Amino acid sequence: MITRLAIAGYRSLRDVRLMLEPLTVVTGANGSGKSSLYRALRLLADVAQGRVVQSLAREGGLPSTLWAGPESFSRAMKRGEQPVQGTVRKNPISVRLGFSGEDYGYAIDLGLPIPSRSAFTRDPVIKAESVWTGEVLGRANAFAVRNGPGVRIRDDGGEWRQVFTNLATFDSMMTHCSDPREAVELLVLRERMRDWRFYDHFRSDNEAPARRPQVGTYTPVLSGDGTDLAAAVQTIRETGDAEALDAAIADAFPGAAVEVAAVDGYFELEMHQRGLLRPLKAAELSDGTLRYLLLIAALLSPRPPALMVLNEPETSLHPDLLAPLARLIIQAARRTQVIVVSHAQPLVSELDGQRNARRIVLDKQLGETIIVDDEPPLWTWPTR
Ligand SMILES: Nc1ncnc2c1ncn2[C@@H]1O[C@H](COP(=O)(O)OP(=O)(O)O)[C@@H](O)[C@H]1O
Ligand SMILES: [Mg+2]
Numbered sequence: 001m002i003t004r005l006a007i008a009g010y011r012s013l014r015d016v017r018l019m020l021e022p023l024t025v026v027t028g029a030n031g032s033g034k035s036s037l038y039r040a041l042r043l044l045a046d047v048a049q050g051r052v053v054q055s056l057a058r059e060g061g062l063p064s065t066l067w068a069g070p071e072s073f074s075r076a077m078k079r080g081e082q083p084v085q086g087t088v089r090k091n092p093i094s095v096r097l098g099f100s101g102e103d104y105g106y107a108i109d110l111g112l113p114i115p116s117r118s119a120f121t122r123d124p125v126i127k128a129e130s131v132w133t134g135e136v137l138g139r140a141n142a143f144a145v146r147n148g149p150g151v152r153i154r155d156d157g158g159e160w161r162q163v164f165t166n167l168a169t170f171d172s173m174m175t176h177c178s179d180p181r182e183a184v185e186l187l188v189l190r191e192r193m194r195d196w197r198f199y200d201h202f203r204s205d206n207e208a209p210a211r212r213p214q215v216g217t218y219t220p221v222l223s224g225d226g227t228d229l230a231a232a233v234q235t236i237r238e239t240g241d242a243e244a245l246d247a248a249i250a251d252a253f254p255g256a257a258v259e260v261a262a263v264d265g266y267f268e269l270e271m272h273q274r275g276l277l278r279p280l281k282a283a284e285l286s287d288g289t290l291r292y293l294l295l296i297a298a299l300l301s302p303r304p305p306a307l308m309v310l311n312e313p314e315t316s317l318h319p320d321l322l323a324p325l326a327r328l329i330i331q332a333a334r335r336t337q338v339i340v341v342s343h344a345q346p347l348v349s350e351l352d353g354q355r356n357a358r359r360i361v362l363d364k365q366l367g368e369t370i371i372v373d374d375e376p377p378l379w380t381w382p383t384r
Contacts, residue, residue, distance in 0.1 A: 001101050001337050002307060004135055006379045008096040010043075011036040012369045014067045017376035021358040023333040025351045026341045028362030033369030034341045037362070038200065038311045041339070044097045047108055048193035050175040056095070056124045062112060063122065066095060069367050077366070084366060094127065096381050100135045104189050106174070107137065107382050113169065125169035130382035131186060137380045144183055146173045147384065153183045192306050200311040202226045202294040204287040210294060211283045216260075216267030220303040222294070230267035230282070232297040234260040240302030244331070248296045252324040258293065269293065287316045295325065299332040307337045314344035326350035333357075 002020050007013040012033045018024075028034055039059070046052040059065050071089050076082035098107025109128040113121060129146040130137055143154040151164035151173045163182055167173065174190045177183060202225070203209065209227035219231035220239070236245045237260070249258050255274035260267050270279035271289070282290065295313055310329070314322060326347055332338055333356070342348050352359040361372040 002099050003102060004100045004105070004377050004379060005041070006096070006098045006107070006381075007037070007040045008094070008381070009067045010040050010095045010097065011065060011067065012364065012367060013037065013040060014069060014368045016369055016371065017379050018360055018371065019358065019374075019377050020337070020339065021356050022337050023330070023351060023354055023357040024339045024360060025348050025357065026339065026360045026362065027343065027345075027348045028369075028372075029364075030343075032362040032364050034343070034362055035311065036369065038198075038309065038341050040097055041196075041309055042198055044099060044106075044108075045193055045196045045198065047097075047106075047172050048174055048190045050172065052108070052110070052172060053124050053126070053170040056110065061122050062093065062095065062110070062124045066093060067368075073366060073368075092127075092384065095124070098379070098381065100132075100137075102135065103133065104185060105132045105135060105137060106130070106189060106193075108172065109382060109384060111384075123170070126172060128382045128384045129173050131174075131183075131189060133185075136378050137382060142382075144173060144177065144186055145382065151177060153177065153186075195305045196307040196309065197221065197298075197301075197305045198224060198309045198311070199295075199298050199313070200224070201315055202291050204290045204294075204316065206283075208290070210290060211285075213263070213266040213268040215265055216262060221301055221305075222297045226294040226297075229294055229297055230260050230269045232301075233258060233269060233293070234262075234267060236297065236300050236302055241300060244300055245296065248300065248324070248328055248331075249293075251327060252292055252296075252321055253289070288318050288321065291316055292321055292325070296328065299328050304332070304335040307339070308332065309339045309341070311341045312343060313340065314342055314347055319346070322346045323350060330354055 005018045007016045013036055026034055026037055043052055043055055046055045070086050077084050092111055094109050094111045096109045107130055110124045111127040113125045130142050131144040132142045134141050145152050149166050151167055152160045153163050154160050177186050180187055210229040216231040219228045219235045222232040257272045259270045261270050269282040272279045322344055351357055362369050363372050
């Protein structure tokens with residue numbers, strides 16, 4: 001389980017540190033930084049997939065993702081006695097992301113390249129990375145350290161060994177130190193990060209892929225866009241918790257049942273509803289119903305991940321569906337750590353009332369995301 005998350009220099013998250021629980025709900029007003037937090041988590045997951053630099057570049061590169069305010073606020077600026085202005089930087093420009101759990105922690109520091117004749121002068125580069133044991137990086141507990149192109153790994157006897165001297169600026173040690181004899185912990189951590197699952201605004205428009213019949217193959221993990229909904233539902237029915245599936249559908253849509261019709265290998269979802277003479281096909285379902293079925297398929301996955309992150313799952317759901325959605329999420333959180341980013345008060349309070357749940361309220365002060373009423377946990381970043 002992830003217990004701490006830290007983000008610095010990314011969009012409105014100038015310096016944010018959070019404690020996470022098995023179920024964490026992140027909420028806050030519009031523009032308070034909820035989506036930025038979600039994206040920061042995705043970027044961390046991208047590290048393990050070897051594409052963090054590309055993802056940052058796609059967001060507009062460091063110039064647009066970097067915190068746009070001053071490096072720090074003086075007291076006078078905070079009190080409004082002095083205008084907010086840039087000060088002479090004490091530290092280099094950087095976007096830093098990190099997390100830790102009870103066993104391991106990881107952090108990455110991305111910055112700008114050293115000026116050169118290269119055409120890639122704005123490409124983000126990986127400046128430093130660390131993997132450590134325990135929750136907080138200290139002097140003695142790091143066991144894999146990257147500084148620029150060099151990577152050192154500490155062996156069982158405590159001796160440091162240089163395993164790379166020329167790692168490319170866009171390659172992470174998490175994907176490139178993959179020799180299990182060198183550091184099996186690195187592999188374990190990377191595989192865990194690769195397993196993190198993100199669901200963000202399923203498409204439910206008329207052209208949405210989830211509305212069309214699809215070739216059905218075993219699908220223990222619903223894809224991010226929900227294309228394979230019918231196959232995922234059938235996989236739950238055949239290899240997962242079919243009872244929970246039916247119960248979740250009945251909880252949200254009393255009297256309704258979902259079946260998957262397979263014709264020539266093509267799977268299509270059909271929903272039987274009270275009062276109708278024939279089942280409705282996925283193409284005919286309302287936006288909200290389709291989205292809810294997608295959420296059911298995601299949350300009842302027969303292969304639960306270590307971490308699942310949902311971004312505004314309430315979007316386009318009827319208010320009556322929020323209570324069943326809360327129950328579904330609570331059920332999933334028994335098997336998987338869940339982070340829900342949500343703007344819907346009824347959903348937030350329902351989830352927050354649970355044991356092992358934590359509510360994180362974001363607010364904005366002088367353009368910066370702050371965590372309301374929460375003491376930031378101890379955290380240290382790797383040094384360059
Ligand atoms: N580089 C940046 N530096 C500082 N603030 C930024 C930067 N990029 C975006 N923002 C601001 O961050 C705020 C948070 O946005 P977002 O995470 O989308 O909020 P929410 O999802 O809570 O509505 C927005 O008001 C946006 O203007
Ligand atoms: Mg948002």
